[in-house]
Amino acid sequence: xxxxxxxxxxxxxxxxxxxxxxxxxxxxxxxxxxxxxxxxxxxxxxxxxxxxxxxxxxxxxxxxxxxxxxxxxxxxxxxxxxxxxxxxxxxxx
Numbered sequence: 517x518x519x520x521x522x523x524x525x526x527x528x529x530x531x532x533x534x535x536x537x538x539x540x541x542x543x544x545x546x547x548x549x550x551x552x553x554x555x556x557x558x559x560x561x562x563x564x565x566x567x568x569x570x571x572x573x574x575x576x577x578x579x580x581x582x583x584x585x586x587x588x589x590x591x592x593x594x595x596x597x598x599x600x601x602x603x604x605x606x607x608x609x
Contacts, residue, residue: 520569529573541570552592
């Protein structure tokens, strides 16, 4: 079973299958904004929605900490453009 968790001290969310790390989503803090800059899932686990879960774990934590989010990662940008579900935390251009 894949478990997604947030690692605040590492600025990332990770996906684990047992003890094996199979994905991550990282962010940098810039002017108080969390900028998602990388999302990766092991190709063996592709198509299971894990990348979305990784991004959403960061979004959830950003909501908890009342910080805004942006993205330079192509996957996160695509996800943010696809839905309005994250508009409450996204930095508006």
